[in-house]
Amino acid sequence: MREVTITDRLSSISEQLPYLLPEGLVAITLLAVVLANVILKGKDHRVYGWITLVGLLIAIGYLCFFSLTPPSSTLFFGLIQWDQHSQYVKVIALLGTILTTLWSLSASNEKFRSKGEYYVLVLGLLLGAMFLGASSHLLMVYLALETLSLSGYLATHLKEDKRSAESSMKYLLFGAVSSGVLLYSLSWVYGVTGTLNPLSPTFWSQLNGLPLLAQIVLGLGVTFAIAFKISAAPAHLWAPDVYETAPLPLVAFFSVVPKIAAATLLLRLGLVVSPETAAGLNSYWGTLWPQSSWLPCW
Template sequence: METTLNDKLRDITSSLSYFQPEFVITIGIILILIAGLLAKSKKGPWVQALCLLILAITIFTDLRQWAILGENPQHLFLSMLGLDKGAVFWKLIFGTGTLLAVFMGFRGSEASNRQGEYHALMLSVVLGAHLLAMANNLLMVFISIELISISSYLLTSFGFNKNSTEAGVKYLLFGAAASGIMLFGMSWLYAFTGSLDFFQPQFAQMLMKVDTVPLAIGCFLVLGGILFKISAAPMHIWTPDVYTSAPTPVVAFFSVVPKLAGFALLVKWVIIINLFGLSPLNWSSILAVIAMLTITIGNFSALWQKNVKRMLAYSSIAHSGFLLVAMVAFSELAMHSLLFYAAVYLIMNIAAFIFVNYLERSYGYTNVDHYRGLIKASIPLSIMIIVIMISLAGLPPTGGFTAKLLIFTSLWESYSTKENSWMLYLMIFGLTNTVVSLFYYLRIPYYMIFKAPQDETPKNKNLFSFENFLGFIMVLALLLTFFKPDGLMRIINSVSFAF
């Protein structure tokens, strides 16, 4: 008994050296809470600056992990967590996404004395996402998902008005029900296997002995919770309300970090429930149906939206569907294109929200209607918005096109090897839906260029702020990922997946 205890303690201490990013974030949360109390009466973005510094250190430590990790995954904390290059890539995406969202700042009626809470909650979502990307144990999955969810409920109601609170309560009730259902599914899987380490081969071997119906129910219950986090088809109802009413930087953050964290988990989860390709259920076909539903609901609902943030909410649902296409294809190439799509999605979505936020703050524009004749006010701003919209729609010459091309190529390759006809339907469906999405994405450029301004020409306001410069760089990055995708691709190709 003594030796095993000794071994366990040694394992924990040796794991700590691989735990630096999470360590930095945890200390950062405490520091920010203290700084928030001290800076309450002071003017100036001290807390924001501290938060940016912490995130920069986190990204730096993530990069160091990327450098020192070899091919083999590291098992940390008695194989509660597993660290491989894929997890580190996801963590880098989460860190970057949060860094950009924090740059957008938090302003509003009650903002001055809430800076500490706001940034601490942002960091705790990132901590949850970091843990979720590495989670190898059902307990770890549950805790990190709840860490993300509970902080998100609070962040949603940080608008401190009627709508934002309503969105908060809707998100809370849906989210609590979804995580309860997921937990119940987990308890079934624990009953089937007697083990919580879902990434061990024994777990899958035990699952293979289970009858089809209970296995399907257990897996579906857990899948439901994950689909809620990525806002995919049957569980997407909360998304539009939350995106419309939460503060815009929070929305930019929600559309990237918690959603992609869900995908980081889904990749692992689908590997497990496929049971090395021996599963009695064909998960490729099931996910194909979910992806079709998600893309269709997202695109067709977005057509009728007047509010820009609500439109972008439905667009992010549709993008979840496109990311799910990679899960359907499910090959090495598909996983690489999933990571590529995630990186491009991060850039274009946050860039879109940066400019939506800018127009909301300095012009008071919230509806597509308000964007009439914007090109007369500022040509550079309009051009940047047009590039982002083209990229979201997936047209050349932007990174959005490259990402969609890669995803559908991998789907076609899987179709030609596996001959699953659902993949073909999904392919046709996805491509026609891309055409549908053009209608609403290009409505914004159409209003900006061809419609006359409503009453008077909008005045040219000061465009030179740090956020807009950041948005400009992201637009350049979108163009760069089209013309030179090989740099990003080379980084992604060094990530290997275990099938």
């Protein structure tokens, strides 16, 4: 059997890139807003919102009507899971961001909405949510969570007043703790199993060899970090201050899109443990998706 070379891996990655075109369109839109912000220097703030809206409409249109189906359900060596769950989360996340952008454009008299950074951070939150909902590897989970968190820390302070600074600092401190707990737990998981891929056949067998208490501690460490994103107790203490002081469209975004992505991730991790449940729900999503995926496009 021929050994897999770096060239083979790069070729495989390049072949799989088209399946991430919706995320690519969002990233291109983000860069376009950054470039417009540099060129216009805040002279015409509505341009940023319209650029964001056009990019999001193209992305959701592609996802609804032209999205490709890859030959394998896992992409990029197991980092990304391509299934009905992930595609549905992307549609919901894009739709939520479109509504947030429209809301921001219709109430653009406030100071923070005249900044290109506002839409850059919204798109950063969207990218994190899209990748989080499609993650099947714990390393990808960490990267997606950090993308969400870093954008959220900055977005909370967009009003630049004393209360928003305080809430942003609380959010940052709680986020740093949850990231540290997650990294520490993942280091133990990798040390025990030799992999961070829950789909690996050796992953659960190695974890099951640990004492029950160790399994509970590691499971709680990973779950705590994800619970932080959906503001589930006891990792919800940051939510009241952030919801009171952040820009109102962002509060609506915070309260829906990241929660859906994180809940989908928790569901995916749970289904790995129970293949029978996974088969049943995949059949359900497979029936629902063709009938309902067109709805956000009207």
